[in-house]
Amino acid sequence: MRILAVSDLVNEMLHSPALVERARGVELILSCGDLPADYLEYIVSLLNVPLFYVMGNHGGDGGEKIFPDGGENLDGRVIESQGLLIAGLEGSPRYNNRPRFQYTENEMRAKIAGLTPALMVNRARYGRYLDILITHAPPFGIHDGEDLPHRGFKSFVWFMDNYKPRYVIHGHKHVYDLREATITPRGATTIVNAYGFKILDIEKVKRKT
Ligand SMILES: [Zn+2]
Numbered sequence: 001m002r003i004l005a006v007s008d009l010v011n012e013m014l015h016s017p018a019l020v021e022r023a024r025g026v027e028l029i030l031s032c033g034d035l036p037a038d039y040l041e042y043i044v045s046l047l048n049v050p051l052f053y054v055m056g057n058h059g060g061d062g063g064e065k066i067f068p069d070g071g072e073n074l075d076g077r078v079i080e081s082q083g084l085l086i087a088g089l090e091g092s093p094r095y096n097n098r099p100r101f102q103y104t105e106n107e108m109r110a111k112i113a114g115l116t117p118a119l120m121v122n123r124a125r126y127g128r129y130l131d132i133l134i135t136h137a138p139p140f141g142i143h144d145g146e147d148l149p150h151r152g153f154k155s156f157v158w159f160m161d162n163y164k165p166r167y168v169i170h171g172h173k174h175v176y177d178l179r180e181a182t183i184t185p186r187g188a189t190t191i192v193n194a195y196g197f198k199i200l201d202i203e204k205v206k207r208k209t
Helices: 037-047 105-126 154-163
Strands: 002-007 026-031 051-053 078-081 084-089 132-135 167-170 183-186 189-193 196-201
Touching: 002 037, 026 037, 026 132, 037 051, 051 084, 078 105, 084 105, 105 154, 132 154, 154 167, 167 196, 189 196
Parallel strands: 002 026, 026 051, 084 132, 132 167, 167 189
Antiparallel strands: 002 196, 078 084, 183 189
């Protein structure tokens, strides 16, 4: 199954009719935040496939529209779409006193606790907790930065160890050096920085009988 993941940076090619050719075969769009609502709406309107998103740490300060129409906000939710089990956790570490879309490590741990019952249901029903976790911030120590706003969440590392999603797809960490790693395997999980965009081919898991 082909997935278009986007984050943080408007790509002019995707923001044009060339999108249709570039994203041929895409069945699902995942946004990891810090993108204008109209950009996401444009992509959805051309590709006409489901969009799931989380918010980044930016947006809304100027009163602009931040939640795209035609998409589903996955923050704090677990869903099934086209055979894939997907959950979302928005925002970044808290770094100032405007805490919208910013969380302390404890607050993020509490958000993860909120997902747990649905993950347990998945485990019972499908034989696995989750296929994809979409976040804005990266996990601690993977694709993250040294400064507080760009430091990853330790609770995401805990999440990977416990729930073994096949993918964690995040944004937030801008990539200016092409040598910088953006796809990193760790245990059962592949961590993907979607900065700009990534097209991923993900194998569907057959339902466990
Ligand atoms: Zn960000």
